[in-house]
Amino acid sequence: MAKHAKSLLSRWSSRVFLVEVDEKPHYFRLQARHGGERAPRVFGRLRQEDRCFSVLVCTGDRIKGAKFYPELRDKLSNELPPGCDLTTMGSFLPRVRDSFIRGYFLKSSAEYSAHVERLLRDLGRREPLLVCSYAASGGGGQAWTQRLWSPSEDETVSDYFVVSSDEPECHPSALSMINNDVFYSFEEARDVFRKCRDVIPEAASVLEMLPGSAEVSQKPLFPVVVLEGLDATGKTTLTESLRETLGAALLRSPPDCLSPWRALFDREPPLIRRAFYALGNYITAQQIAQEGMKTPVIVDRFWHSTAAYAIATATGGPVSNLPGEGSEVYSWPGDLLRPSLVLLLTLDAEERKRRLKDRGLEKTDEEQKLDRNQLFRLRVEEAYRRISGPPCVTVDASPSADKVLQQTLLLIRNNCHL
Numbered sequence: 001m002a003k004h005a006k007s008l009l010s011r012w013s014s015r016v017f018l019v020e021v022d023e024k025p026h027y028f029r030l031q032a033r034h035g036g037e038r039a040p041r042v043f044g045r046l047r048q049e050d051r052c053f054s055v056l057v058c059t060g061d062r063i064k065g066a067k068f069y070p071e072l073r074d075k076l077s078n079e080l081p082p083g084c085d086l087t088t089m090g091s092f093l094p095r096v097r098d099s100f101i102r103g104y105f106l107k108s109s110a111e112y113s114a115h116v117e118r119l120l121r122d123l124g125r126r127e128p129l130l131v132c133s134y135a136a137s138g139g140g141g142q143a144w145t146q147r148l149w150s151p152s153e154d155e156t157v158s159d160y161f162v163v164s165s166d167e168p169e170c171h172p173s174a175l176s177m178i179n180n181d182v183f184y185s186f187e188e189a190r191d192v193f194r195k196c197r198d199v200i201p202e203a204a205s206v207l208e209m210l211p212g213s214a215e216v217s218q219k220p221l222f223p224v225v226v227l228e229g230l231d232a233t234g235k236t237t238l239t240e241s242l243r244e245t246l247g248a249a250l251l252r253s254p255p256d257c258l259s260p261w262r263a264l265f266d267r268e269p270p271l272i273r274r275a276f277y278a279l280g281n282y283i284t285a286q287q288i289a290q291e292g293m294k295t296p297v298i299v300d301r302f303w304h305s306t307a308a309y310a311i312a313t314a315t316g317g318p319v320s321n322l323p324g325e326g327s328e329v330y331s332w333p334g335d336l337l338r339p340s341l342v343l344l345l346t347l348d349a350e351e352r353k354r355r356l357k358d359r360g361l362e363k364t365d366e367e368q369k370l371d372r373n374q375l376f377r378l379r380v381e382e383a384y385r386r387i388s389g390p391p392c393v394t395v396d397a398s399p400s401a402d403k404v405l406q407q408t409l410l411l412i413r414n415n416c417h418l
Protein backbone atom coordinates (compact mmCIF):
# COMPACT_ATOMS: atom_id res chain seq x y z
CA MET A 1 0.00 0.00 0.00
CA ALA A 2 1.21 3.51 -0.79
CA LYS A 3 3.01 5.16 2.12
CA HIS A 4 0.70 8.14 2.00
CA ALA A 5 -2.49 6.06 2.28
CA LYS A 6 -0.93 4.15 5.17
CA SER A 7 -0.24 7.32 7.10
CA LEU A 8 -3.82 8.50 6.51
CA LEU A 9 -5.17 5.24 7.87
CA SER A 10 -3.04 5.36 11.00
CA ARG A 11 -5.27 8.08 12.49
CA TRP A 12 -8.46 7.31 10.61
CA SER A 13 -10.79 7.23 13.61
CA SER A 14 -9.64 10.72 14.69
CA ARG A 15 -10.65 12.25 11.36
CA VAL A 16 -13.55 14.61 10.87
CA PHE A 17 -15.44 14.53 7.57
CA LEU A 18 -17.43 17.21 5.85
CA VAL A 19 -19.92 16.91 3.06
CA GLU A 20 -20.78 20.11 1.20
CA VAL A 21 -24.41 20.60 0.26
CA ASP A 22 -25.06 23.88 -1.61
CA GLU A 23 -21.68 25.13 -0.35
CA LYS A 24 -22.66 24.48 3.25
CA PRO A 25 -20.39 22.01 5.04
CA HIS A 26 -22.00 19.31 7.20
CA TYR A 27 -19.53 17.76 9.61
CA PHE A 28 -19.44 14.25 11.01
CA ARG A 29 -16.96 12.13 12.90
CA LEU A 30 -16.48 8.46 13.69
CA GLN A 31 -17.35 6.61 16.84
CA ALA A 32 -16.70 2.99 17.79
CA ARG A 33 -19.97 2.51 19.69
CA HIS A 34 -23.40 3.92 19.15
CA GLY A 35 -24.73 6.02 21.98
CA GLY A 36 -28.21 6.65 20.56
CA GLU A 37 -27.25 9.82 18.65
CA ARG A 38 -29.17 10.78 15.51
CA ALA A 39 -27.34 10.22 12.25
CA PRO A 40 -25.75 13.37 10.72
CA ARG A 41 -28.12 15.39 8.51
CA VAL A 42 -26.54 14.33 5.21
CA PHE A 43 -27.84 10.84 5.89
CA GLY A 44 -31.32 12.13 6.68
CA ARG A 45 -34.26 11.32 4.43
CA LEU A 46 -32.54 8.21 3.09
CA ARG A 47 -34.19 4.83 3.13
CA GLN A 48 -32.72 1.93 5.08
CA GLU A 49 -31.67 0.21 1.86
CA ASP A 50 -30.01 3.30 0.28
CA ARG A 51 -26.24 3.57 0.24
CA CYS A 52 -23.75 6.43 0.37
CA PHE A 53 -20.10 6.37 -0.61
CA SER A 54 -17.12 8.61 -0.11
CA VAL A 55 -14.15 8.70 -2.43
CA LEU A 56 -11.11 10.57 -1.09
CA VAL A 57 -8.01 11.34 -3.13
CA CYS A 58 -4.93 10.09 -1.30
CA THR A 59 -1.92 10.60 -3.52
CA GLY A 60 1.24 11.83 -1.81
CA ASP A 61 2.22 13.67 -5.02
CA ARG A 62 0.73 17.19 -4.89
CA ILE A 63 0.75 17.79 -8.63
CA LYS A 64 -0.83 14.44 -9.47
CA GLY A 65 -3.40 14.88 -6.69
CA ALA A 66 -4.32 18.38 -7.86
CA LYS A 67 -4.77 17.23 -11.46
CA PHE A 68 -6.60 14.07 -10.50
CA TYR A 69 -9.24 15.67 -8.24
CA PRO A 70 -11.21 17.43 -11.05
CA GLU A 71 -10.61 14.45 -13.38
CA LEU A 72 -12.20 12.21 -10.79
CA ARG A 73 -15.33 14.36 -10.78
CA ASP A 74 -15.60 14.00 -14.57
CA LYS A 75 -15.02 10.27 -14.35
CA LEU A 76 -17.67 9.84 -11.70
CA SER A 77 -20.19 12.12 -13.42
CA ASN A 78 -19.76 10.21 -16.66
CA GLU A 79 -19.99 6.75 -15.23
CA LEU A 80 -22.42 6.99 -12.35
CA PRO A 81 -25.89 5.59 -12.92
CA PRO A 82 -28.89 7.95 -13.05
CA GLY A 83 -30.36 9.19 -9.80
CA CYS A 84 -26.99 9.23 -8.07
CA ASP A 85 -26.17 12.45 -6.20
CA LEU A 86 -22.58 13.71 -6.27
CA THR A 87 -21.21 16.46 -4.06
CA THR A 88 -17.83 17.57 -2.76
CA MET A 89 -16.44 16.42 0.56
CA GLY A 90 -13.26 16.47 2.59
CA SER A 91 -11.64 15.01 5.65
CA PHE A 92 -9.17 16.41 8.13
CA LEU A 93 -7.54 15.97 11.51
CA PRO A 94 -8.63 18.86 13.74
CA ARG A 95 -5.92 21.52 13.98
CA VAL A 96 -3.38 19.38 12.08
CA ARG A 97 -1.71 21.30 9.28
CA ASP A 98 -1.79 19.75 5.80
CA SER A 99 -4.22 17.07 6.95
CA PHE A 100 -7.07 18.15 4.66
CA ILE A 101 -7.87 15.72 1.85
CA ARG A 102 -10.58 16.19 -0.75
CA GLY A 103 -13.00 13.93 -2.47
CA TYR A 104 -16.61 13.32 -3.40
CA PHE A 105 -19.65 12.02 -1.62
CA LEU A 106 -22.21 9.95 -3.48
CA LYS A 107 -25.74 9.02 -2.59
CA SER A 108 -27.18 6.09 -4.44
CA SER A 109 -30.63 4.63 -4.36
CA ALA A 110 -30.87 0.95 -3.45
CA GLU A 111 -31.51 -0.19 -7.01
CA TYR A 112 -28.19 1.19 -8.27
CA SER A 113 -25.97 0.63 -5.25
CA ALA A 114 -24.46 -2.64 -6.54
CA HIS A 115 -23.56 -0.89 -9.79
CA VAL A 116 -21.91 2.03 -7.92
CA GLU A 117 -20.05 -0.40 -5.71
CA ARG A 118 -18.58 -2.20 -8.71
CA LEU A 119 -17.57 1.07 -10.29
CA LEU A 120 -15.81 2.29 -7.14
CA ARG A 121 -14.05 -1.03 -6.49
CA ASP A 122 -12.68 -0.88 -9.97
CA LEU A 123 -11.64 2.76 -9.64
CA GLY A 124 -10.10 2.14 -6.20
CA ARG A 125 -7.86 -0.57 -7.65
CA ARG A 126 -6.50 1.74 -10.35
CA GLU A 127 -6.32 5.11 -8.63
CA PRO A 128 -4.96 6.48 -5.34
CA LEU A 129 -8.29 6.57 -3.54
CA LEU A 130 -9.72 5.77 -0.16
CA VAL A 131 -13.27 4.55 -0.64
CA CYS A 132 -15.85 4.20 2.13
CA SER A 133 -19.41 2.97 2.00
CA TYR A 134 -22.12 4.06 4.41
CA ALA A 135 -25.13 1.98 5.32
CA ALA A 136 -27.99 2.23 7.77
CA SER A 137 -27.44 -0.02 10.71
CA GLY A 138 -30.87 -0.68 12.16
CA GLY A 139 -32.44 1.66 14.70
CA GLY A 140 -35.08 2.96 12.25
CA GLY A 141 -32.45 4.50 9.96
CA GLN A 142 -31.09 6.70 12.74
CA ALA A 143 -27.70 5.01 12.97
CA TRP A 144 -25.34 4.86 10.00
CA THR A 145 -21.97 3.18 9.78
CA GLN A 146 -18.91 3.92 7.72
CA ARG A 147 -16.98 1.00 6.23
CA LEU A 148 -13.55 1.83 4.84
CA TRP A 149 -12.72 -0.47 1.96
CA SER A 150 -9.32 -1.93 2.60
CA PRO A 151 -6.81 -0.44 0.17
CA SER A 152 -4.72 -3.63 0.55
CA GLU A 153 -5.41 -7.22 1.50
CA ASP A 154 -3.19 -7.22 4.60
CA GLU A 155 -5.00 -4.31 6.23
CA THR A 156 -7.91 -4.77 8.60
CA VAL A 157 -10.08 -1.74 8.98
CA SER A 158 -12.96 -1.31 11.37
CA ASP A 159 -16.47 -0.09 10.83
CA TYR A 160 -17.48 3.06 12.71
CA PHE A 161 -20.72 4.77 13.50
CA VAL A 162 -20.99 8.25 12.05
CA VAL A 163 -22.18 11.03 14.36
CA SER A 164 -22.54 14.77 13.84
CA SER A 165 -19.53 16.86 14.72
CA ASP A 166 -19.31 20.52 15.75
CA GLU A 167 -18.26 23.04 13.13
CA PRO A 168 -14.57 23.93 13.42
CA GLU A 169 -13.69 27.63 13.87
CA CYS A 170 -13.16 28.05 10.15
CA HIS A 171 -13.37 25.93 7.04
CA PRO A 172 -10.78 23.11 7.39
CA SER A 173 -9.36 23.82 3.91
CA ALA A 174 -7.42 26.52 5.80
CA LEU A 175 -5.29 23.68 7.21
CA SER A 176 -3.88 23.03 3.76
CA MET A 177 -4.04 26.49 2.20
CA ILE A 178 -0.43 27.42 2.77
CA ASN A 179 1.67 26.43 -0.25
CA ASN A 180 -1.30 24.76 -1.92
CA ASP A 181 -3.58 27.73 -2.55
CA VAL A 182 -1.43 30.63 -1.40
CA PHE A 183 2.35 30.77 -1.71
CA TYR A 184 4.42 32.75 0.72
CA SER A 185 7.76 32.51 -1.02
CA PHE A 186 9.17 32.62 -4.53
CA GLU A 187 10.82 29.26 -4.04
CA GLU A 188 7.62 27.45 -3.04
CA ALA A 189 5.75 28.70 -6.11
CA ARG A 190 8.69 28.01 -8.43
CA ASP A 191 8.96 24.49 -7.00
CA VAL A 192 5.39 23.72 -8.16
CA PHE A 193 6.30 24.86 -11.68
CA ARG A 194 9.50 22.84 -11.71
CA LYS A 195 7.54 19.75 -10.71
CA CYS A 196 4.81 20.19 -13.28
CA ARG A 197 7.15 20.55 -16.28
CA ASP A 198 6.60 16.85 -17.07
CA VAL A 199 2.84 17.15 -17.31
CA ILE A 200 2.55 20.73 -18.61
CA PRO A 201 5.39 21.56 -21.04
CA GLU A 202 4.43 25.28 -21.02
CA ALA A 203 5.56 25.45 -17.38
CA ALA A 204 9.14 25.44 -18.72
CA SER A 205 8.44 28.64 -20.70
CA VAL A 206 7.14 30.35 -17.56
CA LEU A 207 10.21 29.23 -15.62
CA GLU A 208 12.39 30.86 -18.27
CA MET A 209 10.75 34.23 -17.61
CA LEU A 210 11.52 34.14 -13.89
CA PRO A 211 14.25 36.08 -12.15
CA GLY A 212 17.01 34.10 -10.44
CA SER A 213 15.63 34.97 -7.02
CA ALA A 214 12.93 37.05 -5.35
CA GLU A 215 15.43 39.63 -4.27
CA VAL A 216 15.24 43.00 -6.00
CA SER A 217 18.51 44.75 -6.76
CA GLN A 218 17.41 48.03 -5.18
CA LYS A 219 14.50 49.47 -3.22
CA PRO A 220 12.41 51.84 -5.35
CA LEU A 221 13.14 55.51 -4.67
CA PHE A 222 9.67 56.62 -5.82
CA PRO A 223 6.29 55.62 -4.34
CA VAL A 224 4.73 52.37 -5.52
CA VAL A 225 0.92 52.39 -5.44
CA VAL A 226 -1.11 49.24 -6.08
CA LEU A 227 -4.75 49.39 -7.18
CA GLU A 228 -6.91 46.50 -6.07
CA GLY A 229 -10.59 45.62 -6.26
CA LEU A 230 -13.03 43.29 -7.94
CA ASP A 231 -13.43 43.29 -11.69
CA ALA A 232 -15.14 46.45 -13.06
CA THR A 233 -14.56 48.55 -9.94
CA GLY A 234 -12.60 50.94 -12.18
CA LYS A 235 -8.96 49.87 -11.73
CA THR A 236 -7.98 50.18 -15.39
CA THR A 237 -9.68 53.57 -15.75
CA LEU A 238 -8.02 54.90 -12.61
CA THR A 239 -4.56 53.46 -13.25
CA GLU A 240 -4.51 55.14 -16.69
CA SER A 241 -5.50 58.51 -15.21
CA LEU A 242 -2.92 58.17 -12.43
CA ARG A 243 -0.22 57.32 -14.94
CA GLU A 244 -0.95 60.51 -16.87
CA THR A 245 -1.41 62.79 -13.87
CA LEU A 246 1.64 61.60 -11.94
CA GLY A 247 3.85 60.83 -14.94
CA ALA A 248 4.07 57.36 -13.43
CA ALA A 249 5.02 53.99 -14.89
CA LEU A 250 2.07 51.62 -15.16
CA LEU A 251 2.63 47.92 -14.47
CA ARG A 252 0.34 45.00 -13.84
CA SER A 253 0.36 41.57 -12.33
CA PRO A 254 0.34 39.14 -14.04
CA PRO A 255 2.88 40.98 -16.22
CA ASP A 256 2.40 41.20 -19.99
CA CYS A 257 5.21 38.71 -20.62
CA LEU A 258 3.06 35.95 -19.06
CA SER A 259 -0.02 36.73 -21.21
CA PRO A 260 0.56 33.91 -23.72
CA TRP A 261 0.15 31.33 -20.96
CA ARG A 262 -2.49 32.88 -18.74
CA ALA A 263 -5.54 31.24 -20.32
CA LEU A 264 -3.84 27.86 -20.16
CA PHE A 265 -2.95 28.12 -16.47
CA ASP A 266 -6.39 29.54 -15.66
CA ARG A 267 -7.75 26.11 -16.65
CA GLU A 268 -5.39 24.25 -14.31
CA PRO A 269 -6.34 23.22 -10.76
CA PRO A 270 -5.78 25.71 -7.91
CA LEU A 271 -2.29 24.50 -6.90
CA ILE A 272 -0.88 25.24 -10.37
CA ARG A 273 -3.08 28.23 -11.21
CA ARG A 274 -2.23 30.01 -7.96
CA ALA A 275 1.48 29.27 -8.33
CA PHE A 276 1.29 30.90 -11.79
CA TYR A 277 -0.16 34.14 -10.37
CA ALA A 278 2.25 34.07 -7.42
CA LEU A 279 5.19 33.88 -9.83
CA GLY A 280 3.69 36.73 -11.87
CA ASN A 281 3.92 38.95 -8.78
CA TYR A 282 7.65 38.28 -8.47
CA ILE A 283 8.26 39.21 -12.12
CA THR A 284 6.23 42.40 -11.62
CA ALA A 285 8.23 43.09 -8.44
CA GLN A 286 11.44 43.14 -10.49
CA GLN A 287 9.86 45.56 -12.96
CA ILE A 288 8.63 47.77 -10.10
CA ALA A 289 12.12 47.89 -8.61
CA GLN A 290 13.54 49.04 -11.94
CA GLU A 291 10.89 51.63 -12.83
CA GLY A 292 10.66 52.84 -9.25
CA MET A 293 14.19 54.27 -9.50
CA LYS A 294 12.99 56.71 -12.17
CA THR A 295 9.31 57.56 -11.55
CA PRO A 296 6.36 56.73 -9.29
CA VAL A 297 4.86 53.35 -10.15
CA ILE A 298 1.17 52.41 -10.39
CA VAL A 299 0.40 48.70 -10.33
CA ASP A 300 -2.88 47.16 -11.53
CA ARG A 301 -3.47 44.21 -9.14
CA PHE A 302 -0.71 42.56 -7.10
CA TRP A 303 -0.48 40.22 -4.13
CA HIS A 304 -3.89 41.10 -2.62
CA SER A 305 -5.63 39.77 -5.75
CA THR A 306 -3.60 36.58 -5.73
CA ALA A 307 -4.20 35.82 -2.08
CA ALA A 308 -7.81 37.04 -1.69
CA TYR A 309 -9.23 35.09 -4.66
CA ALA A 310 -7.29 31.99 -3.64
CA ILE A 311 -8.43 32.08 -0.03
CA ALA A 312 -12.04 32.82 -0.99
CA THR A 313 -12.13 29.97 -3.51
CA ALA A 314 -10.59 27.42 -1.17
CA THR A 315 -13.22 28.30 1.47
CA GLY A 316 -16.86 27.63 0.71
CA GLY A 317 -19.97 29.17 2.25
CA PRO A 318 -20.40 32.35 4.28
CA VAL A 319 -17.71 34.86 5.31
CA SER A 320 -17.57 33.24 8.74
CA ASN A 321 -15.91 30.20 7.10
CA LEU A 322 -12.83 32.28 6.22
CA PRO A 323 -9.72 31.79 8.35
CA GLY A 324 -10.02 34.22 11.28
CA GLU A 325 -8.64 37.75 11.14
CA GLY A 326 -4.93 37.70 11.99
CA SER A 327 -4.46 34.16 10.63
CA GLU A 328 -1.08 33.56 9.01
CA VAL A 329 -2.79 32.96 5.65
CA TYR A 330 -3.31 36.73 5.40
CA SER A 331 0.34 37.61 5.84
CA TRP A 332 2.42 39.28 3.15
CA PRO A 333 5.17 37.01 1.72
CA GLY A 334 8.46 37.81 3.43
CA ASP A 335 10.38 37.90 0.14
CA LEU A 336 7.93 39.99 -1.93
CA LEU A 337 8.51 43.72 -2.52
CA ARG A 338 6.14 45.81 -0.39
CA PRO A 339 4.36 48.66 -2.17
CA SER A 340 4.17 52.05 -0.43
CA LEU A 341 0.37 51.98 -0.54
CA VAL A 342 -2.44 49.64 -1.61
CA LEU A 343 -5.77 51.20 -2.60
CA LEU A 344 -8.81 48.94 -2.55
CA LEU A 345 -11.62 50.14 -4.82
CA THR A 346 -15.07 49.22 -3.53
CA LEU A 347 -18.39 49.43 -5.28
CA ASP A 348 -21.85 48.17 -4.39
CA ALA A 349 -22.88 45.01 -6.20
CA GLU A 350 -25.55 46.64 -8.38
CA GLU A 351 -23.33 49.42 -9.71
CA ARG A 352 -20.54 46.91 -10.38
CA LYS A 353 -22.94 44.74 -12.37
CA ARG A 354 -24.07 47.79 -14.34
CA ARG A 355 -20.47 48.67 -15.23
CA LEU A 356 -19.71 45.08 -16.15
CA LYS A 357 -22.70 45.03 -18.49
CA ASP A 358 -21.75 48.36 -20.10
CA ARG A 359 -18.19 47.20 -20.63
CA GLY A 360 -19.35 43.88 -22.10
CA LEU A 361 -15.93 42.17 -22.13
CA GLU A 362 -15.43 38.47 -21.69
CA LYS A 363 -14.83 37.51 -18.09
CA THR A 364 -12.70 34.80 -16.47
CA ASP A 365 -14.59 31.89 -14.92
CA GLU A 366 -13.69 33.27 -11.55
CA GLU A 367 -15.14 36.68 -12.40
CA GLN A 368 -18.33 35.05 -13.69
CA LYS A 369 -18.50 33.19 -10.42
CA LEU A 370 -18.31 36.56 -8.62
CA ASP A 371 -21.49 37.59 -10.37
CA ARG A 372 -23.42 34.42 -9.75
CA ASN A 373 -22.28 33.87 -6.26
CA GLN A 374 -22.89 36.55 -3.72
CA LEU A 375 -21.15 34.58 -0.96
CA PHE A 376 -17.98 34.19 -3.01
CA ARG A 377 -17.92 37.96 -3.66
CA LEU A 378 -18.30 38.69 0.03
CA ARG A 379 -15.48 36.28 0.88
CA VAL A 380 -13.15 37.88 -1.67
CA GLU A 381 -13.90 41.38 -0.34
CA GLU A 382 -13.39 40.36 3.26
CA ALA A 383 -10.16 38.47 2.47
CA TYR A 384 -8.91 41.64 0.72
CA ARG A 385 -9.50 43.58 3.91
CA ARG A 386 -7.82 41.05 6.17
CA ILE A 387 -4.53 40.85 4.29
CA SER A 388 -1.75 42.48 6.28
CA GLY A 389 1.49 44.02 5.08
CA PRO A 390 1.66 47.37 3.32
CA PRO A 391 -0.90 50.03 4.32
CA CYS A 392 -4.22 49.35 2.56
CA VAL A 393 -6.83 52.09 2.21
CA THR A 394 -10.37 51.57 0.91
CA VAL A 395 -11.58 53.97 -1.78
CA ASP A 396 -15.26 54.44 -2.59
CA ALA A 397 -15.30 53.93 -6.36
CA SER A 398 -18.93 54.95 -6.93
CA PRO A 399 -18.49 58.70 -7.71
CA SER A 400 -17.55 59.89 -11.20
CA ALA A 401 -14.18 58.80 -12.62
CA ASP A 402 -12.77 62.30 -12.04
CA LYS A 403 -13.92 62.44 -8.41
CA VAL A 404 -12.41 59.01 -7.74
CA LEU A 405 -9.16 60.25 -9.29
CA GLN A 406 -9.09 63.39 -7.09
CA GLN A 407 -9.80 61.34 -3.96
CA THR A 408 -7.04 58.88 -4.89
CA LEU A 409 -4.51 61.63 -5.55
CA LEU A 410 -5.26 63.04 -2.13
CA LEU A 411 -4.70 59.66 -0.50
CA ILE A 412 -1.45 59.16 -2.37
CA ARG A 413 -0.18 62.61 -1.34
CA ASN A 414 -1.13 61.98 2.28
CA ASN A 415 0.38 58.51 2.47
CA CYS A 416 3.42 58.67 0.19
CA HIS A 417 6.18 61.23 -0.15
CA LEU A 418 5.53 62.68 -3.55
Ligand SMILES: Nc1ncnc2c1ncn2[C@@H]1O[C@H](COP(=O)(O)OP(=O)(O)O)[C@@H](O)[C@H]1O
Pocket residue numbers: 229230231232233234235236237238355356358359397398399400401402404
Ligand atom coordinates in the same frame (compact mmCIF):
# COMPACT_ATOMS: atom_id res chain seq x y z
N1 LIG B 1 -15.89 56.15 -11.62
C1 LIG B 1 -16.58 55.58 -12.61
N2 LIG B 1 -17.87 55.87 -12.83
C2 LIG B 1 -18.58 55.26 -13.80
N3 LIG B 1 -18.08 54.32 -14.64
C3 LIG B 1 -16.79 53.96 -14.47
C4 LIG B 1 -15.96 54.57 -13.45
N4 LIG B 1 -14.74 54.03 -13.53
C5 LIG B 1 -14.80 53.11 -14.53
N5 LIG B 1 -16.00 53.09 -15.10
C6 LIG B 1 -16.46 52.22 -16.21
O1 LIG B 1 -16.72 50.94 -15.65
C7 LIG B 1 -16.22 49.89 -16.48
C8 LIG B 1 -15.17 49.07 -15.71
O2 LIG B 1 -14.02 49.85 -15.45
P1 LIG B 1 -12.54 49.28 -15.55
O3 LIG B 1 -11.63 50.44 -15.34
O4 LIG B 1 -12.37 48.50 -16.81
O5 LIG B 1 -12.53 48.31 -14.29
P2 LIG B 1 -11.48 47.15 -13.84
O6 LIG B 1 -10.16 47.47 -14.46
O7 LIG B 1 -11.48 47.26 -12.36
O8 LIG B 1 -12.06 45.85 -14.29
C9 LIG B 1 -15.67 50.57 -17.73
O9 LIG B 1 -16.66 50.53 -18.73
C10 LIG B 1 -15.39 52.01 -17.26
O10 LIG B 1 -15.51 52.93 -18.32
Ligand SMILES: Nc1ccn([C@@H]2O[C@H](COP(=O)(O)OP(=O)(O)O)[C@@H](O)[C@H]2O)c(=O)n1
Pocket residue numbers: 230231232235253254277280281301302303305306307309310363364366367
Ligand atom coordinates in the same frame (compact mmCIF):
# COMPACT_ATOMS: atom_id res chain seq x y z
N1 LIG C 1 -2.05 39.52 -9.28
C1 LIG C 1 -3.08 38.78 -9.65
C2 LIG C 1 -3.98 39.19 -10.63
C3 LIG C 1 -5.06 38.39 -10.98
N2 LIG C 1 -5.25 37.22 -10.36
C4 LIG C 1 -6.39 36.35 -10.76
O1 LIG C 1 -6.95 36.85 -11.96
C5 LIG C 1 -8.35 37.07 -11.88
C6 LIG C 1 -8.76 38.49 -12.15
O2 LIG C 1 -8.06 39.01 -13.18
P1 LIG C 1 -8.76 39.84 -14.35
O3 LIG C 1 -7.70 40.22 -15.29
O4 LIG C 1 -9.98 39.12 -14.83
O5 LIG C 1 -9.28 41.11 -13.59
P2 LIG C 1 -9.43 42.57 -14.10
O6 LIG C 1 -8.06 43.15 -13.99
O7 LIG C 1 -9.97 42.49 -15.49
O8 LIG C 1 -10.38 43.17 -13.12
C7 LIG C 1 -8.78 36.69 -10.50
O9 LIG C 1 -9.65 35.63 -10.72
C8 LIG C 1 -7.51 36.27 -9.76
O10 LIG C 1 -7.64 34.93 -9.38
C9 LIG C 1 -4.36 36.81 -9.38
O11 LIG C 1 -4.51 35.74 -8.81
N3 LIG C 1 -3.29 37.59 -9.04
